[in-house]
Amino acid sequence: MSEDTQMSLIDEIDYGTPPSQAAEMVTLTIDGRAVTVPAGTSIMRAAMEAGTAIPKLCATDMLDAFGSCRLCLVEIEGRAGTPASCTTPVAPDMAVATASERLDRLRRGVMELYVSDHPVTSLDPCTLDPCTQGDVELLDVAAEVGLTEVRYGLDGARHRSTGLDVSNPYFMYDPEKCIVCSRCVRACSDVQGTFALTISGRGFDSVMAAGSDQPFLESECVSCGACVQACPTGSLIEKAVVETGRPDRTVLTTCAYCGVGCSFKAEMKGDDVVRMVPYKDGKANHGHSCVKGRFAWGYTTHRERILHPMIRDSIDAPWREVSWDEAIGFAASEIGRIQARYGRDSVGAITSSRCTNEETFLVQKLVRAGFGNNNVDTCARVCHSPTGYGLSQTFGTSAGTQDFDSVEQTDVMIVIGANPTDAHPVFASRMKQRLRQGAKLIVIDPRRIDLVRSPHVEAECHLPLRPGTNVAVVTALAHVIVAERLVDEDFVRMRCDWDEYQDWADFVLRPEHGPEAVEALSGVPADLIRKAARLYATGGNGAIYYGLGVTEHSQGTTAVMALANLAMATGNIGRPGVGVNPLRGQNNVQGSCDMGSFPHELSGYRHIAGGDVRRLFESDWGVTLNPEPGLRIPNMFDAALDGSFKALYVQGEDILQSDPDTRHVAAGLGAMECVIVQDLFLNETASYAHVFLPGSTFLEKDGTFTNAERRIQLVRKALAPRNGYADWEVTLLLAKALGMTMHYDHPSQIMDEIARLTPTFAGVSYARLEALGSIQWPCNANAPEGTPVMHVDGFVRGKGRFIATEYVASDEKTGPRFPLLLTTGRILSQYNVGAQTRRTDNVVWHHEDVLEIHPHDAEMRGIADGAWVRLASRAGETTLRAQVTDRVAPGVVYTTFHHPDTQANVVTTDNSDWATNCPEYKCTAVQVSPSNGRSPWQQDYEAFSDRSRRIAPVEAAE
């Protein structure tokens, strides 16, 4: 971005009403100038596009026009009266006047009434105190219409005030300032889709209210902040603005939480972030966000952040703060010592899906070119590795097929193993918009996720399958589609391998894949399977969205293939509105996979055994690369216990808390001689570390993230790193200490290297990203601006490939000892292991992990709502509180993994996906019983974790 936008406050143009999608164009004149816009555009928007701002209060371009404030009046030649320009569409040859004496008078009259009802003490926006006035769009408009005095006085009677509401930790509501424009109400319903706000009361008495006249925190509000952003009067305002004052510059950046990848304006005052406001021109989020991205960034300055490097000789010793030089030197010498003693292959690294593409690329380069082996893996191993393998086998590329905007043209959505309203909230809002317009929804999930039924949204079918039976159910859908001749044969003949299709069709038609047979396995009624299959195959554009409930199974890869088969058989691939779309967990899961973080492949998904590819990197890097695949994360722990793997460099990833079968992970880490952790906090993994290198936050570095739609977006440095170095610089220090010669002055140079070495990134550079805002790979000579929808004219691999998907039951079978199936997930306000969100006020929504259990199962065990229960599997046991709910089916229990003291992963097992070793988090056979306290593991662990976090006091300097 130019110096200039970096420094000033960015205020996007508000066109007043949303753009019209019509193809037909209309020409009219506005104030004597000819203007051409799509049919259906409002006069207000047409005027703004031509550079004329018509005063407005109740209109804003993120919302449909409402027409209540009567401020935006215009005159139209040949029409009586003064229609509102926000609600009046353009017409051919219309002649509009936006200013006249009559209009000025009318507008001033309207404004005068608003201002008199508003608790201001002055009409001059420049003299406002943010504490009392907040945002002043209202007063800007008063100035715009030339209001200089208020005849009724500024201290006249106010409408009804229900009292200041400060219950939400991040924003407050002052009803006195509400002018009842309904912008917040509409933002909550139309943009966010939560319907938490209403206008209560009538006439002069009316005022906005949350829930049923409740404090915000007790209402259905999910704290997305859309209403705060929409409010023109400061009636709803961020507490941070009140406390810190109004921002004076903007840094455009990208959210570091989930795979939606919302674009944000970090609004700064000096060196403080005042607030994060979603950027309207962000192509992933179009000006919307969730509670995490907008509000939960307080962790970046949390007092527990570690800012100085630390080392220790053994994990029983307290940490010792040292200089960067000493820490890096120690780490490098340990790696050298270990490789000399145990061999070149005894060390490795884990890249982070939370760090930038550039940082990830550097870590894998460090391993391949510096360590001289391929023992590099990424946390995507444990979430979306089956997506990579499954989609590359069927379509030829390891990524989702669509952009998010594609959902606007979808008629039927299948949501399987994903919970978008909690895990991908901004995209969920888009889905709900489309569902409210009439698209149909099929949910395949063991739990009744919120999308199944929420205000104005109801799924056509919910298939509550038994955990572990995805492959059986999806294959049964295919069975119905083939048996009932709903296949799009033209598509299949043209785009796919016909012989393979026929083999596959014979396969799915086998009786064991029929709905009745699958009902017995999955518990989903056969009729419901038929209904869903028919709907998807015949309902128009069908799009599949899936999450970790598909991948994190012993048959995760097979399930991804089954979904790809389904899309090909119905011709739902290669155009807007359709496709197969993985919803990615972390902000840069897609990127970390793209960057060559997997042990067997270089960037752009090219196997390390390929001679040509390897030679390309070898000549660029000036080294010889090892052609053999390295260890994957779970293999690293096994190898550590075996004595052949001794040192690990972990960047931005808490494997101990996030990986399954905690005891196995802990034993593996404990068997290593040097564990180097680079993170913001002393996370759980750090308890086993010998070197701690402090990490930097996304606000403190330049780089790029790639979201779930393959969209590469810039992350821009808003602040100097509090720890002294951005994460890429830390890796570079380590590389240099190991004798590598690589050097970069800025992450853009790393991206240039990536582009040079990766055909799908050939056209990507920081300059292009600045110019285009974002780029969806592939971006090269054939697609210089990137690729929103993939496989348009043909599959990347040539012909689409149907693959037989035989159901294989998980080893996690229920039996007398472990009669229930546990599945895991997350919730809106917390993120992954919670290291960040637990250090923010988001804990008001979720301060502990609970176990959801069906009333029937609870009663059988004498478990009451809120009671402590013991959750045990063959791997381990833990205790937590029960929540009795029929959201889960009988026989299924569910919990989240956000809190280390619960340690849900003590219970999950080391079973994994056949193709990728992605762990089977989503299916563990368990028993639940009443408990009166914490498990021995939890008690031991707490003692251990306290002990291992000790930091020795710094000795006085000599």
Added chain:
Amino acid sequence: MPPEKLVHMANQIGKFFASQPRGDAPAAIADHLRKFWDPRMRRAIVAHLEQGGAGLDPPVRAAVQRLASESGHQTV
């Protein structure tokens, strides 16, 4: 690496390829092991085969045999 775990993982791979309507399952399994298993894991499963290969499903056993015969020429 504990052989039981490797045998279990290899059999999982085997079940997938053996269920494909066409193709040479042992070849596909061997290829998967070559592409995704680090050499020490392949060495360990070959060693397990040489010890009798208890627990290996037939197509997996055939696949590991291929790896074993290759290891004559190159390090597996």
